[in-house]
Amino acid sequence: MSGDLSTNFWKWEFRCPCPKCKRIKVRVSSLLLFKLEMVRMTFDDKPVIVLSGNRCPEENKRGKAY
Ligand SMILES: [Zn+2]
Numbered sequence: 001m002s003g004d005l006s007t008n009f010w011k012w013e014f015r016c017p018c019p020k021c022k023r024i025k026v027r028v029s030s031l032l033l034f035k036l037e038m039v040r041m042t043f044d045d046k047p048v049i050v051l052s053g054n055r056c057p058e059e060n061k062r063g064k065a066y
Contacts, residue, residue: 006033008040014053021056028053 003009011026040048 006037008047009033009036009050013050016054016056016059018056018059018062020058021054024056026054 004011005014005028009028011028014026014028015021016024036048036050040046
């Protein structure tokens with residue numbers, strides 16, 4: 001296992017990008033991680049880029065697409 005959440009995924013990928021959330025612990029569902037790994041396998045083990053994992057309500061209101 002190379003990621004800190006699953007084989008290919010890291011906590012930092014799911015972090016809310018706003019400065020307020022920097023210290024908040026990232027929690028990601030193990031079912032979601034399992035499904036993401038399945039998606040990766042389906043596409044020849046190519047990287048799956050997480051554009052947005054966690055977003056606090058404020059960050060959500062800003063409506064940015066990362
Ligand atoms: Zn935030």
